[in-house]
Amino acid sequence: MGSVRLSELPPLPETPGVYLWKRGEEVLYVGKAKNLRARVRSYFHAEGKARRIAEEATGLDFIATRDEVEALLLEANLIKAHRPPYNVLLKDDKHYPFLKLTQEPFPTLLVVRRVEEDGAKYYGPFPEAGALRRIKTLVDRYFPLRKNSGYPMKKRRYPCLNYSMGRCLAPCVGKADPKAYQEVVRQVEAVLEGKVDGLLAELEGKMREAARRLEFERAAEIRDQIEALRAFFGTSQQAFDPELGDLDFLGLARSGSLAVVQLYQVRSGRILGRISRLLEKEEATDEEILWAFLRDHYLEASPLPPLVLLPFPLEDLEGLAELLRRRAGRKVELRVPQRGEKARLLELAEKNARLALETELKARERRGDHPGLKGLQDLLGLSARPFRLEGYDVSHLQGEARVFSVAVFEGGRPKKAEYRRMRLKAGNDDYQAMEEGVYRRFTGSLREMPLPDLLLIDGGLGQVRAAQRALERAGLRIPLVGLAKGEEVLITPEGRELRLPLTHPALRLLIHLRDEAHQNGLRYHQKKRTEKALKVLSGIPGIGEKRRRLLLERYGGLRALREAPLEELARLPGMSLKAAQALKEALGEKDPL
Template sequence: MAFDAREFLRTLTESPGVYRMIGADEEVLYVGKAKNLKRRVSSYFQKNHPSPRIALMVSRIARVDTTAVRSETEALILENNLIKALKPRYNILFRDDKSYPYIMLSGDAFPRIAYYRGAFAKGSRYFGPFPSSWAARESVNLIQKMFRLRTCEESVFANRSRPCLLHQIKRCSAPCVALISPEDYARDVRMASMFLDGRHSEIIDQLGVQMQQAAERFAYEEAAFFRDQIRSLQTVLHKQFVDSGRDEDVDVVVAVEVAGVVCVNLAMVRGGRHLGDRPQFPQGGETLGAGDALLAFIEQHYLEHPAPTRLVVSGVVPEDARRFVDETLELRIAVVAPRFEAERAWVEMAERNAREAIEIRLRESGRVADQLDALRSALELQDAPQRIECFDISHTMGEATIASCVVWEDGGMKKSEYRRFNIAGVEPGDDYGAMRQALERRYGKVAAGEGARPDLILIDGGKGQVSVAYEVLVELGLETIAMLGVAKGEARKAGLEQLVFPDNRAPLVLGGEHAGLHLIQTVRDEAHRFAITGMRAKRAKARVGSRLDDIPGIGPTRRKKLIETFGGLAGVKEATVEDLCRVSGVNRKLAEAIYNALRD
């Protein structure tokens, strides 16, 4: 019996939720989320759908299942879980779409500016998204130069007694030690907010008025400061390689197809400044065309991120995109084809970058296939691994131990699934204990039926680390997963790595020219980088509030001895004077100095 959409829509709730399109053979065709279930599902059953892919899917619907939830956040989580579990054939995913960086202005009395990723916190302001980390960090640097806002954490800000280096190089006005009044700092924050909102002309006008007023008061140094700010801002605006000359917010979305590969490229223009672009490749949709990919990207991106005032599109009929935005997303933004010279330049640049990204992807896909085949042959695996996970341990003399797990899948590093494990309860410097804890926490979930199961596990280490890792897998019943250690070769030279097996086979040296080793090195190096950055961040956090390094008489040797004796900085802070005196090289006078310094 044909699906009666009209009758079904009468019964739908207007709550947020998730819907599942089911085919005649009980195949899940599509999973989506909605702010308003009734309105969103109704949009599929119109006479002329702008997306041929969706029109084909709708013709195959036998029924629609819905799940109402309490909030949009719950709908997003449920949708993600269902897509991973059901793998619907008509879902097109852009995996990097939710990881755009933002710039944050905190809600503190003296707001700090910072590069930011993650969930928004109440009280702070967020500007973005930016197409890349570079674009966001460059904007932070520009604001530091022009408006000198602080970037330090609140714990550092509250405990400073003198200006930091950023003040000395004219990147911060030092509100931490009251070198700027609250009123003047608030004025700079307002200017920075206007800059991030793209209101450059207003900033220049206000600075011009303030410069004139200062000159009339004969405050020439203050007038010169405002003059330099104006010049700095104008220099920034003039340096843009494509500038519309108007304070406008525009997104440019293009779709390009080459050799069967579709790329959707998003370029962002804020306040007339071109911030760069970001190519994206859809996951799913075997017969996907450029137009369908572009519409799917628009839907996913603007459900999660704020929309600009204008959307310039290429690769789809503008009327289709306009109707899609109006009816599906219920957004009132202008959707147009490129009309002006600047818009045509933006589109040409975005399309050129999309074609270059496709060329790189095609080259990489061929290279990765060769690497996988070479690795399968060298390791005598039945099938080439499609998912590789690699673990590394990092610490500084036993302090701030971090284990990293990075994931390689679908031809590249899958950063959204990277994990760091804070290691606790093991002796400082016990890499074996740290490795055991990390693998138990990661693969305990896999043994319980949660999370993805890898095809190959890499351990950054030699025979000892591999033995511990294999013991964990055996205990969890996962010993059938292929695993090997990557031990540094002679003189730690790249290409001389030894591959260590858990079954007592002789270590394998593939050589620097081996394609399979190149893939192993890529994954191993990324695990090491991820562990190092996590360890440094943890170490820096642990040292906040501790002045152990500043105590006279505490050098690197004594500091190392204290950390080893008490298991880290936290243990040193908890020690009594008598406990400290028992450390070699620490007399009572120095012990009292340490005790008092850590309790000020």
């Protein structure tokens, strides 16, 4: 089937709506638009992903809506229903829990997985089950809402144990005063919204009043409430400036196809919680990722703050702002701060998102599932995801003692027990040295090592082709790629250059492998320098083993020792002027390293 042509499009209105690019019956992409006609036609003049969608699609459906808000809601529902491959999908199949304060004469607090249009108040979502349990336990223990009477409330003949423990007012048996119960509901709402400063002051006043009336048992109950609230909101929430009020702020971190978005909820100057989402999608832009998060989160999240801080500007936010206004019953501002405390909040969010991303990358490395391996397969057109990688580096010591060093990674992690080095016979020809090293790796003493799935050559096109010649001489066909220093450009044996952003997981992995191979060679040269320096120093009168070690730890080699002032050497702990003079005289006759 061929791709859909511009002339084959159905008549599109110049109104808001949703469009669905389709390949046969499969939905490839769902999008929304202020102007359906203009937005869909733009795909035929675009580049990148938009152009590929139009070329791959064989048909188009659309649904006109009354306004942008309706288009936004419909887009979200269609994406959830069809899970199109070209859309950004931050959510998995599970639904994070909410706390639901039911809408009835005597409300109860429930844990639910879905938000419904039933008039109830929803708080969440809670991605961390521990946070939900802690706040639910706090409410159940210190605020006497009904507990297990069902929803809607069912009548009972006798009150349950919670009533006897003072944890329920027992409306199910007609014992609760409606006015007193609604007062408890108002207090629970303040707790769930994080607005506890006013509640604490109110409870302290009631405690003093109860004590004044000699109602000491009631005063003790209120005291326990106050202590529980202070303990919960004083230790489990991080305090910021109370003048910040209520707001949400977001951070985004990216590494190649992996991205993390984190949202922090601040209420009355305290951070109440953090919501984090992980995305893995190669072609998604930062703007697409952030927009998808905002759409998915704020269609359900409650309660909504008056201000949301974004890490960078986004287009077409009017529809989302209007949706939030309708849901909150007031204006909700979406802003990108440039300076001050609010800008520092965004820096905090970005820092923590980056830490979360690094944690995910390390976890994948431990599982042997480094994202760079899949990236290498796609970039180099490999038939399978590589597992064992070997990096090769040729180094020398002032033009002599050429060494071929091998570093080994498996599953994206260093396997240092299999690092190897070998002295080369080649002279000053770098290409000849690389060819000799690679050939001996597969035909000499290292031939019993497992064959790698991919070779990384430290160098440019000349070194890569030298390594290719060595493989041909050895009768092997192993994919290989070079990594040129400085610009960090990947080079194939055909001369093709691949330029990747430094955050790309495949490039990060290869840089790590290249650096490990290089350090492996440097360690050999350091060892040889130390051995030679010890030999030279051992013949100097007054320089014993302890002084030799001291001098090498401080200066590293004979060159630095020769350049060091006599007075400085004499002042070293354990040295003397006579020993320093003997050292300088001896080094003047030696060829320093």
